[in-house]
Amino acid sequence: MKVSEQERAASVVGPDHLVAGRYRLVSKLGGGGMGAVWLAHDTLLDRDVAVKQVTSTVGLPTGAAEEIRRRTLREGRIAARLTHEHAIAMYDVALHSGEPWLVMEHLPSRSLAQVMNIADTLPPLEVAQIGAHVADALAAAHAAGIVHRDIKPGNILVAERGRELGTVKISDFGIARAKGDHDRSGVITGTPAFFAPEVARGSDPTEASDVFSLGATLYTAIEGQPPFGIDPDSIALLHRVARAEIIPPTRTGPLTDVLLAMLEPDPARRPTMEQARDRLAAVVLGADADPELLRGRPILSADGTVPVWARRATAPVVGSRRTAGAGGTLTGLPAAPQPVSLRGVPRPAELLRRLQPTGPPPRTTREKVVAFAPMAMAVMVAVIVLALIVALIVAVAVS
Numbered sequence: 001m002k003v004s005e006q007e008r009a010a011s012v013v014g015p016d017h018l019v020a021g022r023y024r025l026v027s028k029l030g031g032g033g034m035g036a037v038w039l040a041h042d043t044l045l046d047r048d049v050a051v052k053q054v055t056s057t058v059g060l061p062t063g064a065a066e067e068i069r070r071r072t073l074r075e076g077r078i079a080a081r082l083t084h085e086h087a088i089a090m091y092d093v094a095l096h097s098g099e100p101w102l103v104m105e106h107l108p109s110r111s112l113a114q115v116m117n118i119a120d121t122l123p124p125l126e127v128a129q130i131g132a133h134v135a136d137a138l139a140a141a142h143a144a145g146i147v148h149r150d151i152k153p154g155n156i157l158v159a160e161r162g163r164e165l166g167t168v169k170i171s172d173f174g175i176a177r178a179k180g181d182h183d184r185s186g187v188i189t190g191t192p193a194f195f196a197p198e199v200a201r202g203s204d205p206t207e208a209s210d211v212f213s214l215g216a217t218l219y220t221a222i223e224g225q226p227p228f229g230i231d232p233d234s235i236a237l238l239h240r241v242a243r244a245e246i247i248p249p250t251r252t253g254p255l256t257d258v259l260l261a262m263l264e265p266d267p268a269r270r271p272t273m274e275q276a277r278d279r280l281a282a283v284v285l286g287a288d289a290d291p292e293l294l295r296g297r298p299i300l301s302a303d304g305t306v307p308v309w310a311r312r313a314t315a316p317v318v319g320s321r322r323t324a325g326a327g328g329t330l331t332g333l334p335a336a337p338q339p340v341s342l343r344g345v346p347r348p349a350e351l352l353r354r355l356q357p358t359g360p361p362p363r364t365t366r367e368k369v370v371a372f373a374p375m376a377m378a379v380m381v382a383v384i385v386l387a388l389i390v391a392l393i394v395a396v397a398v399s
Helices: 005-011 062-079 112-119 124-143 207-223 234-242 253-262 273-285 348-355 365-398
Strands: 023-032 035-042 047-054 090-096 099-105 109-111 156-159 168-170
Touching: 023 047, 062 090, 062 099, 109 112, 112 156, 112 207, 124 156, 124 168, 124 207, 124 253, 124 273, 207 253, 207 273, 253 273
Parallel strands: none
Antiparallel strands: 023 035, 035 047, 047 099, 090 099, 109 156, 156 168
16 A cells, blocks of 8 residues: 555654644653553643554555544543543544544553562552452443453553552553454454453453453562463463463462452353452451442552552662563563561551541531530520629629
8 A cells, every 4th residue: 555755744743743733742651562652731621641642554454444443433432431530531532644542541650560660569458459449440341331351560550649649540441342342353452461261262352351351460460470470472371371271379368269269260250340349348448348438549558658669759679570561561580489478467447447537527517506505505694693793792882
């Protein structure tokens, strides 16, 4: 297919480039096989956004290019249906020189893949909170008929500064699909290390596949490697995933039961995303607590503060066994597993106390008036008695 110079020029963008007459590019945030992500400024609403340039259609056959445009527009509209405290919002699908761009909420953050490059592995208590937040958002997505299809450490963001410090959000709903909407391209979308076995065998991703992928992501955050291990040979890895050859976890502690349930090879036997959320929240808060107490809250470490690794100034650990590759892929082999100590981790009741407001609730205006009434009555009686005494003294003196 012959490509015009105008089309080539339109496909090359950089800082200060104005997309769709509205979004001015500031700096590149990252990129991968699905396209590049930019920090941009919305000149109409005067706010920062993240814009994703989907893989360029320039040079593709007409049919293939049109399929990418159609799919991107459709999937962007699907993702825009979800609004949740723990999901990156989709604002717009913009067309620029015929190319589709996804416009999303910008959260100054680091991905869970980058966090693992800083912290190496995370304690079960913190991972349980991350999991409960993400599962809460995904349960809402599933209720809206949306399957994410690409849950992995690189798509889970943790705010690193500002009012949302420590807040967790799932991102990249741009490749999500509505339930029952099949991809005619025949291409499996996602990251093999976090595939559910049925997806590796060629089945369409479902809500149950999302549950497995989230379980695999949380497993990785604790164990330091995905449940199927790390293999530079993607075909060999895909075969291992298809056979559901999970490496037994050794560090997961109180999360072991729920993670193994989420990683169940048979999708029919996995918990729903809502059930997974409740079980993850129960690890943090206790079995009888309301899981919604965690919604909108930042992650807390054992001492009740936002973990050090979530803060912007934190640098990667010297000698870390992992590095974040392109797209947040984990590379390198971890050392032998070591047991995780839960010493210092607060009991569920203690963390629940930290999450709830401290001190007695503030009095309402009515309560304050009622509380003041007896005192006012006593003062009034005292004034009347004093006036009577003074009048009596004056009367005696005059007589």
